[in-house]
Structure formats: structure tokens, C-alpha cells
Amino acid sequence: MEKFSTLTSTVLPLPIENVDTDQIIPARFLKATDKKGFGNNLFADWRYNNDGSPKKDFVLNTPLYAGSKILLAGKNFGSGSSREHAAWAIVGYGFKVVVSSFFADIFKNNALNNGLLPVVISPAFLAEIFAAVSKNPQTTLTVNLQEQTLTNNLDGKSELFEINPYKKDCLLRGLDDIDYLLSRKELIEQYEKERFKY
Amino acid sequence: MKPTQQTKPLSTQGKTLFDKIWDAHVVSSVENGPTQLYIDRHFCHEVTSPQAFNGLRARGLRVLRPDQTTMTADHNTPTLHQDKPVKDPVSRHQLDTFAQNASDFSMPLFYPLGHEKNGVVHIIGPENGFTQPGMTIVCGDSHTSTHGAFGAIAFGIGTSEVEMVLATQCILQSRPKTMRITFDGKLRPGVTSKDLALYMIAELTTGGATGYFVEYAGEAIRKLSMEARMTLCNLSIEMGARGGMIAPDETTFAYVKGREFAPKGEEWERKLAYWRTLKSDDDAVFDKELRFDAARISPMITYGTNPGMGMSIYESIPALEDVDEAGRISFKKSLDYMGFRPGEKLLGKPIDYVFLGSCTNGRIEDFRLFANYVKGKKKASAVTAWLVPGSWKVRKQIEEEGLLDILTEAGFELRQPGCSACLAMNDDKVPAGKYAVSTSNRNFEGRQGPGARTILAGPLVAAAAAVSGVICEP
Ligand code: SF4
Numbered sequence: 319m320e321k322f323s324t325l326t327s328t329v330l331p332l333p334i335e336n337v338d339t340d341q342i343i344p345a346r347f348l349k350a351t352d353k354k355g356f357g358n359n360l361f362a363d364w365r366y367n368n369d370g371s372p373k374k375d376f377v378l379n380t381p382l383y384a385g386s387k388i389l390l391a392g393k394n395f396g397s398g399s400s401r402e403h404a405a406w407a408i409v410g411y412g413f414k415v416v417v418s419s420f421f422a423d424i425f426k427n428n429a430l431n432n433g434l435l436p437v438v439i440s441p442a443f444l445a446e447i448f449a450a451v452s453k454n455p456q457t458t459l460t461v462n463l464q465e466q467t468l469t470n471n472l473d474g475k476s477e478l479f480e481i482n483p484y485k486k487d488c489l490l491r492g493l494d495d496i497d498y499l500l501s502r503k504e505l506i507e508q509y510e511k512e513r514f515k516y
Numbered sequence: 517m518k519p520t521q522q523t524k525p526l527s528t529q530g531k532t533l534f535d536k537i538w539d540a541h542v543v544s545s546v547e548n549g550p551t552q553l554y555i556d557r558h559f560c561h562e563v564t565s566p567q568a569f570n571g572l573r574a575r576g577l578r579v580l581r582p583d584q585t586t587m588t589a590d591h592n593t594p595t596l597h598q599d600k601p602v603k604d605p606v607s608r609h610q611l612d613t614f615a616q617n618a619s620d621f622s623m624p625l626f627y628p629l630g631h632e633k634n635g636v637v638h639i640i641g642p643e644n645g646f647t648q649p650g651m652t653i654v655c656g657d658s659h660t661s662t663h664g665a666f667g668a669i670a671f672g673i674g675t676s677e678v679e680m681v682l683a684t685q686c687i688l689q690s691r692p693k694t695m696r697i698t699f700d701g702k703l704r705p706g707v708t709s710k711d712l713a714l715y716m717i718a719e720l721t722t723g724g725a726t727g728y729f730v731e732y733a734g735e736a737i738r739k740l741s742m743e744a745r746m747t748l749c750n751l752s753i754e755m756g757a758r759g760g761m762i763a764p765d766e767t768t769f770a771y772v773k774g775r776e777f778a779p780k781g782e783e784w785e786r787k788l789a790y791w792r793t794l795k796s797d798d799d800a801v802f803d804k805e806l807r808f809d810a811a812r813i814s815p816m817i818t819y820g821t822n823p824g825m826g827m828s829i830y831e832s833i834p835a836l837e838d839v840d841e842a843g844r845i846s847f848k849k850s851l852d853y854m855g856f857r858p859g860e861k862l863l864g865k866p867i868d869y870v871f872l873g874s875c876t877n878g879r880i881e882d883f884r885l886f887a888n889y890v891k892g893k894k895k896a897s898a899v900t901a902w903l904v905p906g907s908w909k910v911r912k913q914i915e916e917e918g919l920l921d922i923l924t925e926a927g928f929e930l931r932q933p934g935c936s937a938c939l940a941m942n943d944d945k946v947p948a949g950k951y952a953v954s955t956s957n958r959n960f961e962g963r964q965g966p967g968a969r970t971i972l973a974g975p976l977v978a979a980a981a982a983v984s985g986v987i988c989e990p
Pocket of ligand 1: 590637638657659874875934935938956
């Protein structure tokens with residue numbers, strides 16, 4: 319997994335609530351057996367017409383926000399299916415951070431397991447950033463993982479965000495859970511021997 | 517009723533059912549971090565596992581406990597002509613990869629297409645006795661919460677976590693908060709556990725239980741059959757819960773007893789004695805408690821594009837003014853997609869498709885309800901109906917109980933098992949703009965095919981729609 323420390327980038331706004339993982343990556347694209355290529359189908363049904371041409375009014379197709387590494391989304395982002403393909407699609411497209419006021423549980427875990435940082439901010443701050451970005455698409459945000467801050471560089475306003483200390487450490491060091499669990503193999507065998515026999 | 521918020525006292529209180537099972541599975545705790553939890557049973561399917569097996573290969577690892585993982589092909593499978601090669605080459609490749617992984621990693625419990633134990637993962641677990649009270653159960657599928665109906669901690673995981681469990685039989689998880697939802701009173705006749713669940717999700721919204729593990733309790737829950745309990749626990753995820761569970765009782769034990777992988781003889785007696793201790797202590801404290809009156813619940817349908825957008829079949833869609841301002845863009849987008857107007861009633865609306873099946877309503881009891889309703893009636897000619905049993909065992913039982921004859925007589929066909937139109941990865945796709953009354957669990961945009969419009973409902977409302985061709989009271 320890639321390390322994460324700080325990131326400054328423009329923002330791609332998606333002011334929709336309850337964006338479920340079926341929208342992030344529709345089921346018909348889940349037939350692959352590797353993790354590559356999902357970025358091309360990120361938000362496929364919102365992004366492309368039936369003939370495969372881009373829908374002009376969808377935000378991913380407007381040049382205004384091209385190259386943004388931060389996705390800004392309405393509350394309850396990533397609900398629904400547990401498909402990790404959703405995280406692979408977002409990472410594959412080039413995002414490193416998703417900012418919202420609320421994330422679904424499984425999505426949050428999946429994101430963290432792929433080096434994608436979910437940043438939870440207050441509904442008020444989220445609304446402010448949406449407003450700032452729609453007024454000035456060049457608005458940039460800075461995410462500082464060590465300090466756990468998200469800053470709007472336009473006005474310098476900043477908010478702290480929460481992250482589990484273990485997960486923070488994993489991201490900062492680029493380590494994943496499997497490495498960690500494998501280092502505790504004897505504990506597993508010991509548990510199996512001693513586990514409560516009913 | 518209003519929710520009551522409680523905080524955990526510091527003294528040693530009684531334990532919740534969740535606490536008892538969780539505590540018995542803690543291998544270690546990471547300082548300031550998650551818990552290393554031991555997993556008793558792991559279910560695997562073809563869509564969310566290939567990258568996990570590849571991960572093992574890349575790290576040079578074996579599966580630690582192959583006999584604790586059950587593998588079934590269900591998501592990406594046709595529901596007709598399963599004896600012939602799968603037509604779509606990409607789907608076929610995924611199924612072949614699944615078989616290759618089972619063989620490369622010497623997995624003994626592998627049920628490919630056509631196997632007598634094959635079917636939707638959350639259906640075959642319980643029916644073969646893999647699912648038992650007191651267990652920790654995971655699967656790379658969010659509806660793993662189904663298995664909580666047996667008094668187990670069961671939850672969906674991502675593919676990185678599938679790899680974690682294959683490699684170590686453990687998972688790292690933060691302990692969720694606990695919530696108890698009590699349903700007092702009795703369900704009225706004609707109201708199913710699907711209606712109860714849709715009612716609850718509409719009350720809580722799709723994010724209303726995020727961060728919580730839910731225990732269902734109360735008179736109405738105790739009266740539910742195992743099938744009905746599974747339907748309810750299955751839908752826990754649709755309000756954001758990590759999982760849902762019901763304390764095991766005589767109904768549970770009677771269901772588990774005698775199934776192929778259930779304990780036998782002396783082991784059965786020992787486990788049964790333990791299972792009887794699996795309930796929340798009287799003085800256990802939950803982080804949140806909610807209470808509902810089951811007698812107030814009517815047959816339910818959804819009108820929007822998430823399972824929280826539900827209402828009784830007699831109600832009208834909310835008016836725009838009744839939706840909070842931040843949610844109005846999403847609300848309008850959702851109704852536009854569905855082709856409905858705010859304030860509209862849906863009774864009497866013509867529909868095009870009916871889907872009976874999925875891990876929510878693809879069990880024998882659902883087919884009994886459906887068949888019983890359509891008996892002596894005829895399918896509406898304008899309706900296309902997909903009746904998809906959750907497993908080969910369910911299908912066999914449908915035949916043995918004579919339900920197939922009733923269904924055939926009424927003009928219905930029975931398909932072969934799989935997830936089918938629940939997520940439309942195979943050919944069972946609802947065409948754009950068409951309305952489907954579906955007994956599955958998600959009405960998301962495009963879930964049943966690009967542009968498909970899904971109205972979620974229970975098996976009785978689906979049966980009524982199938983014979984009348986419109987949304988109507990069952
Ligand atoms: S039936 Fe639907 S919800 Fe259930 S496992 Fe299959 S795809 Fe998932």
C-alpha cells in the first residue's frame with residue numbers, strides 16, 4: 319500500500335446524498351478477477367450515455383475539475399454493497415481522499431485498506447466547501463493526516479477529523495492489516511487450542 | 517416512538533448477546549486500535565474473492581483453515597440452462613477462476629453451478645447447517661447479516677478482508693456500538709417480516725444504524741419463523757447496521773437440528789446447553805434502544821431509489837415541502853428516476869416485472885406465501901415474472917411440496933437458483949424505464965439493470981402485483 323501524509327488538491331464536487339456503491343461501480347463491471355481498470359467505469363451510469371459517449375452535464379466530464387485528487391460528496395457516501403471494487407474504482411480514477419459528513423461502515427474500511435483516506439467533517443463545513451467550490455472551482459483543500467486537519471486554502475478555515483490511531487499509523491507507514499495479522503500467527507494457533515470448548 | 521439514548525455505565529453490567537459472542541472470539545487487541553477477532557465460518561463467492569486469492573499467491577500464502585470456508589457460485593450465474601457452458605466469456609472466466617482457486621488452495625467445501633448444495637450464499641449457509649448460534653461469520657457480501665438470525669455475529673466484508681480471513685482466520689475490527697430494536701405486539705395477518713423490515717428502515721433511514729450492531733427483540737420477533745427472521749436480519753445492512761441478530765430459541769434449535777453440518781449426538785447436547793445461554797442479560801445496557809408497535813405495520817413498498825424510501829402501500833409519496841432541504845436534490849433526482857411525482861399514491865400503478873427471490877426472500881416460506889396467494893388465479897399477461905429459488909434445495913422442496921404445480925397452473929415458470937435480478941450481473945435485467953416489484957433488498961438506480969425502476973416489497977405484495985398487473989393490496 320502507498321504511504322499517505324499530506325495532500326493539497328482541487329476538489330471534485332458531487333453534492334448527492336446516499337451515493338451507494340452500485341452507483342460508484344455498477345454490478346455488471348464486477349466480472350474482473352484483478353483490481354485494475356475499474357477507474358474507467360467509476361460512476362458509469364451517471365457518466366456515460368448508452369452508446370458510451372460521455373454525458374456532458376456530469377461533473378466527471380467537465381474539464382473544470384479535471385485532475386482533482388479529492389472527491390467531495392454528500393452524506394452517507396458508500397452505502398449498500400460491500401464491493402471493494404468501489405474503492406478500487408475511486409483510487410483507479412486518481413482520487414486519494416473522499417470528504418463527506420458521513421460514510422457507510424464497510425466502504426470506510428475498504429477505502430482505508432486501499433490507501434484511500436475517508437475524511438469526515440461537519441455538515442456545516444461540508445456545505446461551506448460545496449459552496450466555495452461551486453463559486454470557485456480552483457479552490458484547493460489541504461489534508462494533513464499527521465495533524466488530522468482538513469483546510470480550505472481559500473479562507474484558511476480548517477477542521478479536525480477523526481481517524482482510528484491504528485489505521486492512521488498504517489496509512490502513514492503504508493502497511494496493511496494482513497502484514498499485521500501475519501505477525502501474530504502464534505496468537506491465532508494459541509486461541510484455537512485454548513478457545514472456549516462448549 | 518422516540519429513541520432513548522443511553523450511555524454505558526462503568527460498573528460491571530450484564531452482557532448483551534453481542535458482547536457474549538464478541539468476547540468469546542477476541543484473539544488479541546491492538547493498542548488504540550481494532551480487535552483481532554477469530555472467525556468461525558467464512559463464506560466465499562466468485563465475485564469478491566478472486567483478488568483475495570491472488571493476494572495470497574502474491575504473498576506466497578496458503579489458506580489457513582480451508583474447512584472453515586464454504587464456497588458457492590451465485591452472483592454471476594445464469595438462472596436458465598445451468599447445465600450448459602455459461603455464454604458470457606467474462607462471466608465464465610470468473611467462474612473458472614473461482615473453481616481454479618478452490619482447487620489450487622484445496623478447498624473442500626466448493627459448490628459450483630449445478631451442485632446440489634449450490635445456491636445463494638446466505639441461503640445455503642443456514643440450510644446445510646453451516647450457520648449456527650454463537651458463531652462469528654463473515655462473507656464478502658453485505659447481506660451476511662442474514663446469518664445473525666441464528667444468534668451469530670455475522671457481517672459483510674471487503675475483498676482485502678476476505679484475503680485477511682483466508683490467510684489468518686481472523687479479522688481486524690473495531691467494536692461496534694450496540695442497539696436493541698424491540699417490536700411489541702403482533703404482526704397483523706398478511707404482514708410479513710419484509711414489511712416489518714421496510715417499515716423499520718423507513719423509520720431509521722439508510723444511515724440510521726451505521727456504527728451499530730442491532731439485536732431484534734420483542735413478542736413479534738419471537739413469533740417469527742427462522743425464514744422470516746433471516747429476512748429481517750438480512751435487511752439490517754440497509755439501515756447501515758454492521759449486522760443484526762436475534763437470540764436463539766427453540767425455533768432456532770429446531771431449525772438447526774439434523775442439518776448436515778450441524779453438531780450431532782453428544783456434541784449437539786453440549787452445544788445446545790451453551791446456545792441456551794446466548795441471550796442478553798436482563799441488566800445488559802445497549803448504546804441505543806428503539807421500540808416499535810408491530811401491530812401498526814401495513815404491507816410496505818418503496819417509492820424511491822434507496823431502501824429507506826419506503827411507505828405503507830396505502831400512503832402517498834412525501835410532498836417536496838416535507839423533505840428536509842439538504843435532501844431535496846437527492847429526493848427529486850430519485851423521483852425523476854422512478855418516474856413518480858411528490859405526493860403521489862402508488863396503489864393501482866401498472867407494473868411490468870415481478871421478481872421473487874434473492875437472499876432476502878428466496879427461501880421456501882416465501883415461495884409458499886407466493887404460491888398460496890396465486891393459487892387458482894392467473895398471472896397478468898402484461899407482467900414478466902422471474903421466480904428464482906435461493907438454492908437447489910429450495911427448488912427441490914418447491915417441487916416436492918406441490919408448489920411448482922400451483923405456480924405452473926397460474927402461468928408462472930420457475931428458474932434455477934442464483935442472485936439473478938437482485939443485482940442483475942447475469943442476463944436477468946429489467947429493461948430501462950420498466951417497473952419491477954421486487955422481493956430483493958435494493959432499489960438503487962440501475963441495480964436491476966441500467967434504467968430499471970425497482971419497487972421493493974414482500975412476497976405477498978409481489979404475488980398480488982403479479983396477478984393483478986398493478987400495485988395493490990395483497
Ligand atoms: S441475492 Fe442479492 S443481496 Fe443476496 S447475496 Fe446475491 S446479490 Fe447479494
